[in-house]
Amino acid sequence: MPEKNEFYEVEFIDMTHDGMGVCRIDGFPVFVPKALKGEKGIIKLTKVNSNLGFGRLMELQHKSPFRKEPICDHYSECGGCNLMHMDYSMQLDFKKYRTAETLRKLGKISTKVNDAVGMINPYYYRNKAVIPFGEENGKMIAGLYKSRSHDIIDMKKCYIIPKITTDIVKFLKNIFIELNIPAYNENIGTGVIRHIVVRNSYKFDDISVTIVTLTPKLPKKDLIVQRLIARYKRVVSVIHNHNPENTNIVLGKKSKVIYGEDFIRDEINGVLFKVSHRSFYQVNPQQTESLYKKAIEYAELTPNDIVIDAYCGIGTIALSVAKDCKSVLGVEVVKQAISDADENAAANNITNAKFKVGKAEEVIKTWSNYDIDVLFVDPPRKGCEPAFLETIAEMKIPRIVYVSCNVATLARDLNYLQSQGYEVQEATPFDMFPQTSHIEVVTKIRYKGQE
Ligand code: SAH
Numbered sequence: 001m002p003e004k005n006e007f008y009e010v011e012f013i014d015m016t017h018d019g020m021g022v023c024r025i026d027g028f029p030v031f032v033p034k035a036l037k038g039e040k041g042i043i044k045l046t047k048v049n050s051n052l053g054f055g056r057l058m059e060l061q062h063k064s065p066f067r068k069e070p071i072c073d074h075y076s077e078c079g080g081c082n083l084m085h086m087d088y089s090m091q092l093d094f095k096k097y098r099t100a101e102t103l104r105k106l107g108k109i110s111t112k113v114n115d116a117v118g119m120i121n122p123y124y125y126r127n128k129a130v131i132p133f134g135e136e137n138g139k140m141i142a143g144l145y146k147s148r149s150h151d152i153i154d155m156k157k158c159y160i161i162p163k164i165t166t167d168i169v170k171f172l173k174n175i176f177i178e179l180n181i182p183a184y185n186e187n188i189g190t191g192v193i194r195h196i197v198v199r200n201s202y203k204f205d206d207i208s209v210t211i212v213t214l215t216p217k218l219p220k221k222d223l224i225v226q227r228l229i230a231r232y233k234r235v236v237s238v239i240h241n242h243n244p245e246n247t248n249i250v251l252g253k254k255s256k257v258i259y260g261e262d263f264i265r266d267e268i269n270g271v272l273f274k275v276s277h278r279s280f281y282q283v284n285p286q287q288t289e290s291l292y293k294k295a296i297e298y299a300e301l302t303p304n305d306i307v308i309d310a311y312c313g314i315g316t317i318a319l320s321v322a323k324d325c326k327s328v329l330g331v332e333v334v335k336q337a338i339s340d341a342d343e344n345a346a347a348n349n350i351t352n353a354k355f356k357v358g359k360a361e362e363v364i365k366t367w368s369n370y371d372i373d374v375l376f377v378d379p380p381r382k383g384c385e386p387a388f389l390e391t392i393a394e395m396k397i398p399r400i401v402y403v404s405c406n407v408a409t410l411a412r413d414l415n416y417l418q419s420q421g422y423e424v425q426e427a428t429p430f431d432m433f434p435q436t437s438h439i440e441v442v443t444k445i446r447y448k449g450q451e
Contacts, residue, residue, distance in 0.1 A: 002028055004048050007058065011040045017098055017408070019082045019437040021057075030055050033147075034085050036064040066090035071123075072159050079147035081160060081435040092116040092431060095439045099407050099429045107411030109418060111443075114428040117290055122434030125284045127200045127266075129161040130250055131169050133176075133183040133193045140183050142173045142196070150186065160435055165198045168209060168232060172196055175227055184214045186246070192219065194243055195250050199264055199275065202285035206264035208237035210277045212250060216242050218258070225259045236260045239277045251278065263340070268292065271319050273344050279337040280313040284432040291403070291430045291442060292320050295376060298401045298426070298444035301325050305373040308397075310360045310388070315341030315353065317376045317403075322350045325374070330355040331363040361388035374399045383409025386416075393420035400445040405432075407439055414443065421450045 002008065002025040012021035012035045021035025023043070030053040032043050040062035043055035070076075070084035083091050092115065100113040119125060133142045134152040143155030158166050176183070176193055184191040197210040209228065211218055218224065218240045229235050238259035243252025255262075255277065263274040266281075269289050275281045282288040295317065301307070305325040309318035312330035314337050322328050322345075330353065332338050341355040356363050360379070368391055375397045377384065383406065392400070393416075400422065404410035414424050425444045432440040 002026065002030070002045055002048060002053060004045050004053075007042055007044050008055070009040070009042050009061075010055075012037050015094060015098075017102070017437065019086070019094070023055075025053075028053065032057055033082070036067055036086060036090075038062075038064045039067070064090075072157065074144075074153050074155070074157070077146050078144050078153055079149070080144040080158070082147075082437050084159075084435045088118065088122050088434065091122075091434065092118045094437075095429045095431060098437075098439060099427060099441050102407040103411050103414065103424070103427065105411075106408055107415040107418070109411065109414050109424050111424040112426045114426065116429040116431050116439075117287070117294075118431045119284075119287060119434055122431070123159045124162050125286065125434060126161045126165075127202060127285050128281070128283050129158075129165045129169070129198045131155070131196050131198070133173070133195065135183050135185065135191075140173055140177050140193075142169050142183075161198075162200050164207070164232070164234070165200060168198055168207070168228075168235075169196060171231060172209075172211075172224070172228065175224055179220050179223065181219050189214070189246060197250065197277070199277070199281075201264045201266045201275075203267040204265045205234045206236045206266075207232065207234045208239065208260075208264045208277055209235055210239040210241055210251070210255070212241045212243050212252065214244060216244070216254075221258055229259060237262060237264060237277070241277075268316055269320055271316075271344075272347055273314055273316060273319075274340055274347070275314060276336055276340055279334060279340050282316070282432070287430055287432045287440075288316075291432070291440065292317060294428055294430070294442050295401045295403055296321055296324070298442060299374045299376065299399055301374060306371060307374045308364070308367065308372055308376065310364065310375060310377045311379045312341060312355065313337050313378075315344050315355055317378065318353050318355070319344055319348060319350055321376070322353045325352075327352040327354070329353075329367060329370075331358060331360050333357070333359055359385075361385040361391070364388055364391045368395050372397045374401070376401050376403065378403040379409075381406040381409065383413050389413060389416050389420075393417065393422075396421075396447050398447045400447075402443045402445060404441050404443070405438065407441055410441060410443070414445070417445060421448055422446065423448045 010023035014022040047054040141154035184194040307328040318330040
């Protein structure tokens with residue numbers, strides 16, 4: 001059995017779902033961050049469990065031709081990106097391979113997996129940044145967390161969020177320092193500023209800034225707002241959120257608009273959207289447009305179709321398909337998102353979309369007598385509740401398009417649908433999160449009946 005703190009000469013034969021290189025020491029699997037398949041090198045074993053281990057790459061003896069010099073100075077310690085040492089073409093191949101492997105191994109699904117759809121410029125794409133604040137040696141810092149920790153890296157640059165977002169973070173940090181407003185200290189539960197959340201519109205200039213504090217008040221709030229909007233004309237919405245809880249959840253229950261409106265405007269494939277600070281919105285707007293086009297293609301909509309958009313957020317999928325079908329029903333658990341969806345329908349003169357607040361697994365039951373033709377389903381990372389899948393299998397909905405941000409739960413859910421007479425006909429990964437190992441997949445599913 002390999003021993004901790006020992007050095008080993010290894011060859012990397014595979015990659016894990018989160019982009020670590022996999023090697024074997026006497027048959028024992030060891031995972032090593034930032035090592036690529038095909039590489040050889042010397043590792044130090046840092047952790048050994050009963051059936052696997054972790055190591056650190058100490059020396060690279062044979063370099064992969066796909067290895068790339070990361071462009072970010074923070075890359076070696078930052079928890080934000082984990083594939084920046086991989087050439088972009090390899091990142092896309094990796095995502096296609098992971099999708100096919102996971103569907104096959106976890107879901108027992110062998111289906112056609114298309115090439116991952118990538119970005120022409122795979123940087124500066126995130127329209128939302130959540131930035132924690134803290135202190136280091138008595139000085140305020142703000143940035144992303146180090147990998148697997150809550151230690152903050154004082155952000156100088158970031159290559160996956162817009163440059164203006166990084167500027168706003170630094171600008172606000174300097175104002176807080178100047179006004180003597182301290183950062184939250186999560187270890188002892190003191191201080192004021194916990195996070196700032198910046199959201200950018202893709203099609204408009206709008207930017208919203210949410211300042212999350214531990215305290216019920218944001219000290220000197222008028223001055224902060226004044227300086228922020230004087231410097232950044234694009235900021236159309238400033239929210240103060242109060243989060244007194246000892247939690248990793250960013251937003252607290254109470255929010256107040258302290259400047260402008262509680263939304264930014266955006267547009268996807270010709271449909272206008274208002275996005276309020278609490279609603280879910282896809283983080284890569286450019287890729288979202290192509291992803292929705294593929295989802296619509298997979299649905300093969302006809303003008304008489306009755307459609308469900310489950311886990312609909314602010315109604316982005318429902319409102320994108322409304323003109324191509326008879327009617328569409330959306331369900332979503334966040335109340336604010338549904339009121340955004342209703343307003344978005346009205347703003348686009350769409351009258352055949354109806355939205356309901358509630359849990360998809362409960363609301364779907366109230367629709368089970370409808371003759372539904374198409375279901376779009378786009379759940380959070382944990383996938384669908386069994387009760388939801390059971391109801392749709394009973395309804396025998398003929399066409400399903402499943403959009404997933406977690407291939408493992410997708411494979412689990414598809415495995416169940418397959419056992420209920422559904423066939424997974426095709427899957428296309430979309431690179432919504434370049435430089436990271438996250439994968440988004442759209443799948444085309446048809447009801448074939450039980451054997
Ligand atoms: N389809 C949307 C949102 C997808 S994200 C888009 O493309 O923008 C998943 C959404 O599911 C989130 O908005 C989240 O609030 C919602 N959600 C989470 N659990 C849910 C549940 N049990 N029932 C309904 N919606 C849920």
